[in-house]
Amino acid sequence: MLRPITGPDEVELFNRLPYLFNHEIAGDLASGRRRAELLWTALDADGRLLARAGWWCPPGSTEPLLLDVLDHLPGHRATAEALLRHALAAVVPEGAVPPKYTRFLPAGWRADPAVRAAVDGPLAVVERLGAVPFVERLRLEWRAGTPVPSPTGRLRFRPAAGEAEVVDLCTGILSGTLDAHSRDDLARMTAREAAQFQYDEEFAHYATPRAWWRVAESAGTGEPVGLVIAARNAYRPIVAYLGVLPAHRGRGLAEELLAEGTRVLAEAGADTVRASTDVGNTPMAAAFGRAGYTVFEHEYVMAWG
Known part of the structure; x- marks a missing residue:
């Protein structure tokens, strides 16, 4: 089943796949930086989360600004592709350019097999749907x-x-x-x-x-x-x-x-x-x-x- 979450009561379901932003999802949803209809899930017949896709939007806006959550269980890349294709059709107006996809990764991510195993699938999914590399940025902290x-x-x-x-x-x-x-x-x-x-x-x-x-x-x-x-x-x-x-x-x-x-x-x-x-x-x-x-x-x- 491919569908968005129904509301705050399903944040825990959406967060069953690990990623950096999981701890922010509930607060973002409450503050309007995310919307339930922009947080999509792919579930099996038993309700198990196989893949997810989520967009971030500016507070007060209904328009997605970034696709910043895209994850899937091992072996379910095709499910993630089907989910994203279906969600894009629902989220992005026909003929419009989809928002950019952004993924935050640890420094040295290319040399870490565990990170590559988690990220290569989502990157391949958006590439198969027509996206190309745009830029890689350093995130810095004082x-x-x-x-x-x-x-x-x-x-x-x-x-x-x-x-x-x-x-x-x-x-x-x-x-x-x-x-x-x-x-x-x-x-x-x-x-x-x-x-x-x-x-x-x-x-x-x-x-x-x-x-x-x-x-x-x-x-x-x-x-x-x-x-x-x-x-x-x-x-x-x-x-x-x-x-x-x-x-x-x-x-x-x-x-x-x-x-x-x-x-x-x-x-x-x-x-x-x-x-x-x-x-x-x-x-x-x-x-x-x-x-x-x-x-x-x-x-x-x-x-x-």
Whole structure:
């Protein structure tokens, strides 16, 4: 039987297959970040869970944003494929592109046979249904007590003036970006449209103080250099955005912006701060390392064209 769960009373059923997010499902369902009709199961005649698929959606939305749960019992890859095919037909409007599939994995996952055994099946399922690899990202974490690089005096920081300034800076930062999601946006819209889209769909929803959004200026000339947005999402403190304008790249300034964003969150009481960057964005990954962040997971993303 292929069907969505009926409500919160079936979360335990949905969670009978192990995955990183199981402990969050009930809370997400209660807060509107998940919906029962977006949590699908494949059950045998005895009610045993053989496979599952689940989408995450922004609070208050009925539209799925990400497919972030896809699991099956050993030997039931075909069941998972049938489930996902059936669920996609019910969840995604005809003719629309399905949301991306994302999977969080331990660092070094490719060399771990146990992890590969659990993940190769779901990855193959979405590939058979037309998805292709999109990007792999590093998930990074700073922990309280880890030294934060001290200011060098090259930059001074102030709160962002408002939406217009943030969108202007993000528009400039998009030039030459190495970020896969940003490059994908730029293939479909102008830089200003992409910057405004990110503001509307992401930044505007953070409930934490706008004073945490810091503009970096050259201490010598006063001209803008970059932007760092420290925030708290629905789960934890994060460095939500960090970028350096093209004219100022290659001077190690990303590390200073990152340190400022980390200080803002640490002073607000954060015990941990999380962030992410593409595996291929080696300059940014190096900046995170110098700022005291360590890789704790990878995120593997696949997309439908």
